[in-house]
Amino acid sequence: MLVGQALPAPGAQRTIRFLEISRTPRAQLVDHNRNGRPDPGDSLAAISNLYRWDGGRRGARAGMLLRVCILATSTTGNCTATVALPDGAIQIQGFVDFDHDPDELAVVGGTGAYAGMRGTFSARPMSGAPPRWSDTIRLLR
Secondary structure (H helix, E strand, O other): OOOOOOOOOOOOEEEEEEEEEEOOOOOEEEOOOOOOOOOOOOEEEEEEEEEEEEOOEEEEEEEEEEEEEEEOOOOEEEEEEEEEEOOEEEEEEEEEEOOOOOOEEEEEEEOHHHOOOEEEEEEEEEOOOOOEEEEEEEEEO
């Protein structure tokens, strides 16, 4: 499904795929205890641009992904993300193990064309610089 296409009927599933390209080489650490390393309670924040999936190549820009994770350990955290698209936003939430890809997170809602949505989000890392991922969102109404 591309941005602007009809959303699924109740009970039907729709899949959206994006090429995600990070705006920064690494997530920004909010180091609450100022010791220079990620600890429980610290946060990571990152912003990525989303592009339509075009056979593994960058298609037209589709939106942004904004994420914040509160660390449970130095390598795991509770993450919240917003996929901001022209016709609405998709809210994502879940527990992430940064050492093991991909993680599958829950779609917990949305706004605009995505109001009332639920489903799953996964991101598979891809090679190249800056960091990039193949994102898949499976939506249910």
